[in-house]
Amino acid sequence: MAQMPRRVKHRKVQRGHIKGNATRGNKVVFGDYGLQALDPGWLKAQTIEAGRIAAQQYIRGEGKLYIRVFPHRSITSTPLETRMGKGKGEPEYWVATIKPGTILYEIGGVGEQQAKICFARLAHKMPFKVRMVKRLPM
Template identity: 35%
Template sequence: MSIPKKTKHRYYHLVKYEGPARGNQKITWGKWGLQAQQGAELTEKQLEATRKVVSGYTKKYADGKNKPWKFNIYPHFPKTKKPLEVRMGSGKGSTENWVAPTRQKTIILELSDKVPQDIAYSALIQAGHKLPGKYKVVEK
């Protein structure tokens, strides 16, 4: 699982994920992509499950260390939670997990043109099942 080495702030306030994305709406690296249809917070575990599914489908199209897929998002916002049965006050809780806030129409994952169309579509559809919300496969 991936967590950031360093962050600007120790804790963040609420991050909004409603509304359309400001950037990252077009496929820039590959030929096929997984586009979010709803805003959601994607945890590091969900992104790791997605990575495992996509790498299983596309591992024979990799050239050594060059993978035929690329993630456009990274979980760099900490989500905090206070322990159970703790009194009010005494500061903010500790970091529970790391999330990547995703807005509507954000391209989450891209696949290169080395992967055939039928395999790319099935890999991206299975990857969308691992994430919360609705997703669709788009082509460049």
């Protein structure tokens, strides 16, 4: 089931712009390898879940998968064939706002070749360019 917040302060938010690079959440912290976004964009909750399922099916309980993003933002839309002037539409789905450099997923407990293949499967599902990064030595 796709993720969404239990409660939010504001149900509907404005679209805004995604400016700058990620300063937080841009380093591999939990696992050994990470999948890093190279472009800005919105990542749907359904896409996050699809990536989770694809990764879990590949690693089959050998390693551990960490999801580093959460969809906090609601995206609204009005129904088709509706005239103008009836206000903003109802929330349709939830997205995570992704800046370039954000780590999306992390994997620990698997080899580099396995992580590369797993992240290649995930990269096909992402709506923007991504790359695999290693954890920096302490």
